[in-house]
Amino acid sequence: MKRTKIDMALRGDAARGDILVKGWVRTRRDAKDFSFLEVNDGSCRANIQVVADAGTDGFSFLKDMGVGAAVAVRGELVASPGKGQRWEIRAASLTLIGKADQESYPLQKKRHSDEFLRTIAHLRPRTNKYGALFRIRSEMAFAIHEFFHDRGFAYVHSPILTASDCEGAGEMFRVTSLGPQEGGLPEDERAAKDFFGKDAYLTVSGQLAAEVFACSLGDVYTFGPTFRAEHSDTSRHAAEFWMLEPEMAFADLGDDMDLGEELLKYLTGAVLTRCAADVELFASFVDKDLPARLEGIRDRPFERLPYARAVDILAGCGKTFEYPVGFGLDLQSEHERYLTEVHFNRPVIVYDYPKEIKAFYMRQNDDGKTVAAMDVLVPGIGEIIGGSAREERLDALERRVAERGLTMDGYWWYLDLRRFGSVPHAGFGLGFERLLMLLTGVTNIRDVIPFPRTYRHLEF
Known part of the structure; x- marks a missing residue:
């Protein structure tokens, strides 16, 4: 089954019926026999809501699908009865692709400062x-x-x-292939021994x-x-x-x-x-x-x-x-x-x-x-x-x-x-x-x- 981008699904551009989306869990709310997952794949600002119940294949792995976990969801794209979204996925199967350790995952459901986020630019x-x-x-x-x-x-x-x-x-970065041992050479000799035979810089x-x-x-x-x-x-x-x-x-x-x-x-x-x-x-x-x-x-x-x-x-x-x-x-x-x-x-x-x-x-x-x-x-x-x-x-x-x-x-x-x-x-x-x-x-x-x-x- 071909993967569907979430932005296509939320715009209504995806075909109704069975779809497959892959992304990361933003939030999860659990009830007695079912759960709501908000999943985002980076294609748009909005998340798509996934509804899974005890009969969903892979439901037993739900406990490991915390915030930040990578998941694949296959199910039916249906009109959502809830407020805030037009469409949701009624899950037929859930697959945990990559677990996110909840003790150390730094992005939680709150606003983080730009200064803090610069320290975790990879996330x-x-x-x-x-x-x-x-x-x-x-x-x-x-x-x-x-x-x-x-x-x-x-x-x-x-x-x-x-x-x-x-x-x-003159505010240029010099690029050299010479090691520290050649650093003490006179300027003209150092440049002549370098990779290009002259001083080189980043543009x-x-x-x-x-x-x-x-x-x-x-x-x-x-x-x-x-x-x-x-x-x-x-x-x-x-x-x-x-x-x-x-x-x-x-x-x-x-x-x-x-x-x-x-x-x-x-x-x-x-x-x-x-x-x-x-x-x-x-x-x-x-x-x-x-x-x-x-x-x-x-x-x-x-x-x-x-x-x-x-x-x-x-x-x-x-x-x-x-x-x-x-x-x-x-x-x-x-x-x-x-x-x-x-x-x-x-x-x-x-x-x-x-x-x-x-x-x-x-x-x-x-x-x-x-x-x-x-x-x-x-x-x-x-x-x-x-x-x-x-x-x-x-x-x-x-x-x-x-x-x-x-x-x-x-x-x-x-x-x-x-x-x-x-x-x-x-x-x-x-x-x-x-x-x-x-x-x-x-x-x-x-x-x-x-x-x-x-x-x-x-x-x-």
Whole structure:
């Protein structure tokens, strides 16, 4: 007999009659000659009620089917006479697949703190909240691929190991095959003896690879893990996180802003329609304003303004900020949230930033002071997308590389793109975990990643 997912059964999509479901026991209530089991298989937020009596095959094993036990239930899917569910299973047989020791099983029928659940990340997906969160994560990853596939973008698998520092910030994890005995060698000798014959790092971005393929295949995107060795132990920083990085050939900053806005509207619409029950959980227990905020992102146009105007608004608003405001200073989260939540009450795209606070590869504007960069800011989060038109002029890019103290040799192939058929191109990066924080109202990045890797923390 083919196994039926519980979400299909509860929606009424499963055929009436005999079905087989497999999952984990959430609760069990016993009476004299029968029992009620709530079983969940992770396919949806809701459990399915199983009614078993003394005549059910396997009823004698019921005492071992405690909370957390894995079971298989075969029976008839029938309309439920009880409140709270449309359908239930009248069990014909029960099979205990995996017993859960009731003395030590840490998930009981009560609310556990997020801090506690981080210590048992191997079990927290079984809770209502984290089951919902990781279903949303899965659905949004699929929606991202769907969005770009439908628009003719090619998916590029960018390398995880690299010799290039894309951001120029130096916060990179070195990767080595050398043992401790070689650690004391001079730097040049150590690098020469290493696996690649040079220093290797975990990538901080797939952007440079995306630019290569944009200059060959047209519109492309990368989507994968990235790594940054920031010594930050905040609710917004992680050492390993996923980045979505589309790149468009023959495109400018306006195209970049249009794509970022279209993508966020698409994804918020997708989560509201495809994950309605899971979003409802977060609206009930995490952030009551979540549905209205997501509907606003989906339905209302984004505000767009240059960085200089944004600074003027912040400087003249009369509010005292923790961090100073002024031309040439980067916007902080408190500034971004003021613009989106107070002044405009909608998402905001800020563009044309001072070149000193942006990366070397961003296209310099004609004023000589700013670059064609943009950040998409959203309520509750602040910056969620950062992007730019790329500097496609060889001489201008060489000057920027030199200004930042980077080596031409390290970027010879990147400079080659400007020598051989260079075209205007633009792209951005969207932090997938920040997107999930936006879509769920969760405020700590550790809670939207299956196994968070953060400063001083490497478990599971």
